Amino acid sequence: MPAFREEGGSRVEPGTTDALAVRDQFPAIAGWHYLDSAVSAQKPQAVIDAITRAYAQDYASVHRGVYQRSADMTLAYEAARARAANLIGGAADEVIFTRGATEAINLVAQVLRKEDRSRVLLSALEHHSNIVPWQLAGYDIDVVPLTADGRIDLDAAERMISDQHRVVAFAHVSNVLGSILDGNRAAEIAHSKGALLLLDGCQSAPRLAVDVAAIGADFYAYSGHKLYGPTGIGVLWGRKDLLESMPPWAGGGAMIDRVTFERTTFMPPPQRFEAGTPHIVGGIGLAAAIDWVEAIGVKRLHAHEAALVAECRERLRGLGFVRLFGPEESAGIVSFEVDGVHPHDVGTILDDAGVAIRAGHHCAQPLMDLLGVPATCRASFAAHSDSSDIDALVDGLSQVKRIFG
Secondary structure, three states: OOOOEEOOOEEEEOOOOOOOOOOOHOOOOOOOEOEEOOOOOOOHHHHHHHHHHHHOOOOOOOOOOOOHHHHHHHHHHHHHHHHHHHHHHHHHHHHEEEOOOOHHHHHHHHHHOOOEOOOOEEEOOOOOHOHHHHOOOOOOOOOOOOOOOEEEEEHHHHHHOOOOEEEEEEEEEOOOOOOOOOHHHHHHHHHHOOOEEEEOOOOOOOOOOHHHHOOOOOOEEOOOOHHHHOOEOHHHHHHHHHHOOOOOOOOOOOOOOEEEEOOOOOOOOOHHOOOOOOOOHHHHHHHHHHHHHHOOOOHHHHHHHHHHHHHHHHHHHHHOOOOOOOOOOOOOOOEEEEEEEEHHHHHHHHHOOOOOOOOOOOHHHHHHHHHHOOOOEEEEEOOOOHHHHHHHHHHHHHHHHHHOO
């Protein structure tokens, strides 16, 4: 690990885990050690203010009003689309707003299948949201194994890919292990057989600098609420030529060109895939969250979380009764188990100590089966996290050990 990481001319040293100093911008975590950002991030005041202002002062529906406030809100909503695209290096007309990454993956799974390419290549660490949609769409699933340290085994993927695979769909960052995928190589493997690469970016969008074009991805999905934004808003980015070739997924208002009882024609992407009144304020809140993240710097956020992960793993390993999962250098996530204690019991005792972790299968039951455990404990970091959170976690785990012997 380098002695420091550079971002915007400032040093973020591994031992300086409070370098961002933004904790006071999160009103919901005062006096609380929140280590569950991988499931849903807390909201900075700037995002809360943007949502409040959108409802209290600026609200109007979009795309159809002839009055000024509707026009202004339409401009703000479409500017949010551009912000969501720019975050990952895409273009605004390549971004579809969805209810979340789950809906985004379902959309792709439902409209992409071709009978001569009925297989999808997944990995053993995928979230259920990147497994179940493919099952419902009727795909045959092939599962890429993991390396010894919990990364997707791309050597195995290269051996397994075939002309029958329509899609390769991998988590860019594992929500359990924090392991980071080599997206460029994944794209090369998929494209070598004419398959498309979909990346689940739920955990990577909040903490990695992503450029979908440079990676060579075909689709990329991420959710707003893990990116310090509101719930109920997500993003599906797709290559423009692919989106233009895809039929609508749901029908209704806003996605149509002309409707008769005999025939309907449709708008071009992205409107073609956004039936009904959209989550307008969700888009506004997501844009505010992206602005907030980019003001800090995504690379700086990643360095901050990487330093916390290194410190946390070292402290937990030193306890002597904790088993760690995943690679040493993970993206903001540390999964572990306490010898002889169920993760739910660990989580309950930690809650009494004012520490919030995730305890369960993390919507990754096949991965739990592979690890040979029913569940794990998971601490996940964010911009507001610092060494005091790790201190509280370690103290709480010592209490767990005292209680359970």
